[in-house]
Amino acid sequence: MKILFKNADILHRGPEGYTVLKNGFLATDGALIAFIGESRPRGVFDREIDCSGKLALPGLYNCHTHAAMVALRGAGSDLPLNRWLRDVIFQREKNIRAETVLAASRLAIAEMLACGTVSFTDMYFFPEETARAVEESGVKANLTKHLQMTDEGSRARQIRESVEFFRSYHGAADGRIRVDFGVHAWYTCDFDTVSEYTALCAQSGARMHIHLSETDGEMNDCLARCGKTPVQWFRDAGAFRSPVTATHCVALTPEDIRILTENRVGVVHCPTSNMKLGSGPANVPELLRNGIKIALGTDGAASNNNLNLFEEMHLAALLHKGIFKDPTLLPTRTVLDMATVNGAAMQGREKCGALCEGYRADLVLLDMNRPHLIPNDDAAALLVYSAQGGDVCLTMADGKILFENGEYKTLDIERVMREAAAVRLF
Amino acid sequence: MKILFKNADILHRGPEGYTVLKNGFLATDGALIAFIGESRPRGVFDREIDCSGKLALPGLYNCHTHAAMVALRGAGSDLPLNRWLRDVIFQREKNIRAETVLAASRLAIAEMLACGTVSFTDMYFFPEETARAVEESGVKANLTKHLQMTDEGSRARQIRESVEFFRSYHGAADGRIRVDFGVHAWYTCDFDTVSEYTALCAQSGARMHIHLSETDGEMNDCLARCGKTPVQWFRDAGAFRSPVTATHCVALTPEDIRILTENRVGVVHCPTSNMKLGSGPANVPELLRNGIKIALGTDGAASNNNLNLFEEMHLAALLHKGIFKDPTLLPTRTVLDMATVNGAAMQGREKCGALCEGYRADLVLLDMNRPHLIPNDDAAALLVYSAQGGDVCLTMADGKILFENGEYKTLDIERVMREAAAVRLF
Numbered sequence: 001m002k003i004l005f006k007n008a009d010i011l012h013r014g015p016e017g018y019t020v021l022k023n024g025f026l027a028t029d030g031a032l033i034a035f036i037g038e039s040r041p042r043g044v045f046d047r048e049i050d051c052s053g054k055l056a057l058p059g060l061y062n063c064h065t066h067a068a069m070v071a072l073r074g075a076g077s078d079l080p081l082n083r084w085l086r087d088v089i090f091q092r093e094k095n096i097r098a099e100t101v102l103a104a105s106r107l108a109i110a111e112m113l114a115c116g117t118v119s120f121t122d123m124y125f126f127p128e129e130t131a132r133a134v135e136e137s138g139v140k141a142n143l144t145k146h147l148q149m150t151d152e153g154s155r156a157r158q159i160r161e162s163v164e165f166f167r168s169y170h171g172a173a174d175g176r177i178r179v180d181f182g183v184h185a186w187y188t189c190d191f192d193t194v195s196e197y198t199a200l201c202a203q204s205g206a207r208m209h210i211h212l213s214e215t216d217g218e219m220n221d222c223l224a225r226c227g228k229t230p231v232q233w234f235r236d237a238g239a240f241r242s243p244v245t246a247t248h249c250v251a252l253t254p255e256d257i258r259i260l261t262e263n264r265v266g267v268v269h270c271p272t273s274n275m276k277l278g279s280g281p282a283n284v285p286e287l288l289r290n291g292i293k294i295a296l297g298t299d300g301a302a303s304n305n306n307l308n309l310f311e312e313m314h315l316a317a318l319l320h321k322g323i324f325k326d327p328t329l330l331p332t333r334t335v336l337d338m339a340t341v342n343g344a345a346m347q348g349r350e351k352c353g354a355l356c357e358g359y360r361a362d363l364v365l366l367d368m369n370r371p372h373l374i375p376n377d378d379a380a381a382l383l384v385y386s387a388q389g390g391d392v393c394l395t396m397a398d399g400k401i402l403f404e405n406g407e408y409k410t411l412d413i414e415r416v417m418r419e420a421a422a423v424r425l426f
Numbered sequence: 427m428k429i430l431f432k433n434a435d436i437l438h439r440g441p442e443g444y445t446v447l448k449n450g451f452l453a454t455d456g457a458l459i460a461f462i463g464e465s466r467p468r469g470v471f472d473r474e475i476d477c478s479g480k481l482a483l484p485g486l487y488n489c490h491t492h493a494a495m496v497a498l499r500g501a502g503s504d505l506p507l508n509r510w511l512r513d514v515i516f517q518r519e520k521n522i523r524a525e526t527v528l529a530a531s532r533l534a535i536a537e538m539l540a541c542g543t544v545s546f547t548d549m550y551f552f553p554e555e556t557a558r559a560v561e562e563s564g565v566k567a568n569l570t571k572h573l574q575m576t577d578e579g580s581r582a583r584q585i586r587e588s589v590e591f592f593r594s595y596h597g598a599a600d601g602r603i604r605v606d607f608g609v610h611a612w613y614t615c616d617f618d619t620v621s622e623y624t625a626l627c628a629q630s631g632a633r634m635h636i637h638l639s640e641t642d643g644e645m646n647d648c649l650a651r652c653g654k655t656p657v658q659w660f661r662d663a664g665a666f667r668s669p670v671t672a673t674h675c676v677a678l679t680p681e682d683i684r685i686l687t688e689n690r691v692g693v694v695h696c697p698t699s700n701m702k703l704g705s706g707p708a709n710v711p712e713l714l715r716n717g718i719k720i721a722l723g724t725d726g727a728a729s730n731n732n733l734n735l736f737e738e739m740h741l742a743a744l745l746h747k748g749i750f751k752d753p754t755l756l757p758t759r760t761v762l763d764m765a766t767v768n769g770a771a772m773q774g775r776e777k778c779g780a781l782c783e784g785y786r787a788d789l790v791l792l793d794m795n796r797p798h799l800i801p802n803d804d805a806a807a808l809l810v811y812s813a814q815g816g817d818v819c820l821t822m823a824d825g826k827i828l829f830e831n832g833e834y835k836t837l838d839i840e841r842v843m844r845e846a847a848a849v850r851l852f
């Protein structure tokens with residue numbers, strides 16, 4: 001299918017930052033962007049979309065979530081972290097079954113598409129069900145069947161199932177599904193098992209997705225129990241031989257930062273979750289100064305409580321300016337990179353995350369004809385500071401329109417919402 | 427006019443926090459809420475609105491903004507504070523005229539109505555124009571013709587004009603407009619003039635609206651130049667004899683907090699603006715522990731960059747949990763109070779800010795039938811953590827519907843947006 005977006009303001013990522021091609025033309029051919037320019041390209045199109053008053057931007061990447069946790073949205077808000085986890089989340093997760101994950105994954109995908117997310121990196125139970133929801137919806141995802149120990153006997157089985165999941169699903173759905181190796185955290189896995197697993201990851205050429213140093217408590221526990229930091233633990237277990245997506249990285253020593261830098265570990269910043277759970281903010285300015293690549297994640301909806309990347313961009317841009325009392329930190333360009341090209345890189349997806357000829361046709365249209373987006377002198381600043389997820393009027397992945405003007409093209413949204421609302425985990 | 431909202435989930439503020447009356451009925455009679463209950467009230471209604479799948483909540487209060495600064499939305503993003511103020515904002519404000527303020531105030535009101543704000547507290551130039559926009563739109567506002575010295579000769583004139591504005595506009599538009607006395611800040615006014623002015627404020631029984639201790643720099647300058655803190659400066663100038671709305675309060679000494687508490691000064695927390703400008707966060711948990719009443723404000727759109735109270739609720743709820751590493755701080759109830767009843771109190775508006783029989787019919791309907799608001803087990807948590815301003819589908823003030831399903835009842839929105847977009851301040 002060939003689609004022509006005409007009269008669109010097109011967000012362009014250049015060496016000097018983000019600029020806008022005014023009243024431009026963007027044409028797709030199959031899954032790719034075939035043309036971007038100031039005048040109409042030659043050729044015949046299956047569909048032409050007038051984009052007057054709309055901004056075309058690259059689709060957003062949510063690089064850390066537990067999509068199906070939308071079933072636990074709002075559960076135990078405002079409780080202390082240990083009570084929230086122990087008394088609410090873990091209790092309810094005992095009741096999670098495959099059907100729950102399927103229904104909740106569909107709801108999560110619907111929510112993400114409606115606010116411009118084209119791809120997400122997930123870590124949760126029953127990933128085969130999330131894969132099914134990804135396949136049928138047209139969204140993209142990096143999934144994992146991760147290690148998270150519940151008993152001694154499950155170690156060998158977990159490694160075997162994780163590798164099998166990689167073999168079965170990596171590259172599925174025309175490449176929309178990619179599979180990472182995953183380790184929940186050092187404190188839910190044992191060192192020898194993880195060491196064995198990281199060797200298999202390196203052999204497979206896969207990426208590794210982990211939770212890393214989310215809280216001061218985690219850091220202190222690791223020092224007390226293992227005599228090393230969580231970063232050192234994962235390094236010593238061989239995790240950093242593969243490209244790594246490390247989520248949170250709130251509690252880090254200077255030595256940890258050096259290790260992350262040297263090993264080119266990518267960090268996923270989840271500002272809402274870190275603040276809501278009282279973990280505190282990751283020191284993103286310091287990570288950036290060290291050249292560490294940063295992407296954004298919502299984390300699960302239980303600790304957010306939504307999957308809206310516009311809010312993560314917004315919070316990331318505001319948070320560090322205020323905490324470090326420096327309004328020049330995390331300018332719009334940096335934040336947009338985190339939500340787009342850096343996210344694509346951290347999923348191992350090539351030619352994704354920007355609007356360029358030859359890149360994947362993953363794009364979002366934003367309705368700029370709204371009171372809160374006037375005047376429109378600096379579209380990048382409007383995206384980061386003024387826009388809402390609800391301003392998205394079209395989301396396309398791999399050249400297919402998945403969401404347009406409130407309607408879903410691949411999901412029966414009434415059924416998705418009804419089935420997800422019926423999930424009861426308590 | 428009598429309107430019946432039927433089958434609505436109605437947010438109720440009780441002694442134990444916010445709860446929801448499921449599938450309830452709410453009837454208005456003129457400007458007031460006449461009935462709230464589980465079954466249909468007697469009587470005939472001019473209009474009945476089916477609210478299945480919708481949540482009725484009290485209208486939101488934006489207790490500090492400079493509405494017409496939407497004309498400067500996004501200007502100078504990510505610059506250091508002094509360059510932003512001196513090179514961008516002050517330069518462009520030189521070009522502001524009455525017509526600019528009228529066009530921009532209309533746009534600001536359109537934006538606020540679309541995200542559930544029924545009343546705002548303003549401080550800006552040409553307040554007569556903002557009053558006109560308030561009058562014609564149906565929104566409510568506390569306005570001021572504030573003191574902000576540009577030259578010695580203007581002192582007497584400014585006081586005279588401010589008092590005249592109070593006499594002419596206080597209570598206008600059927601009481602929707604209230605007028606405060608206003609002082610921009612200690613550093614833009616002289617002590618003797620403010621002392622004279624505060625006496626007139628106390629005589630008039632008006633409220634006082636001030637910027638107070640926004641940054642460490644302001645605190646240090648005041649100590650160096652005046653030998654006292656900004657809080658002490660305003661106390662000594664007699665400002666606290668009147669009820670005061672003090673915005674920001676980022677840099678406070680323990681003695682300052684004692685003075686604010688003793689004088690029952692109300693504080694407006696503007697978390698987005700404080701973070702974006704690098705001022706740092708106000709210590710809201712400490713103010714709350716001292717029993718100080720807190721409301722929320724967006725500040726002007728130039729330092730935000732929007733007028734969306736949902737984002738301020740969201741950020742206020744997240745920020746302090748993260749900074750103090752305590753997820754029990756600022757629970758949903760506290761944050762909802764800040765955006766509603768506390769805001770109404772800080773505007774001197776009685777029987778406003780909650781859905782109760784006999785209160786003003788200022789209400790908002792939120793469409794809960796959206797993927798990011800499922801499951802709906804804790805409506806208060808959904809409002810604070812999951813909802814967007816764009817989920818608002820109806821905004822009513824004093825019993826009149828001003829915004830419904832994307833349409834404005836009192837504003838020609840296409841014209842408002844066109845005229846505001848045409849404003850050029852550079």
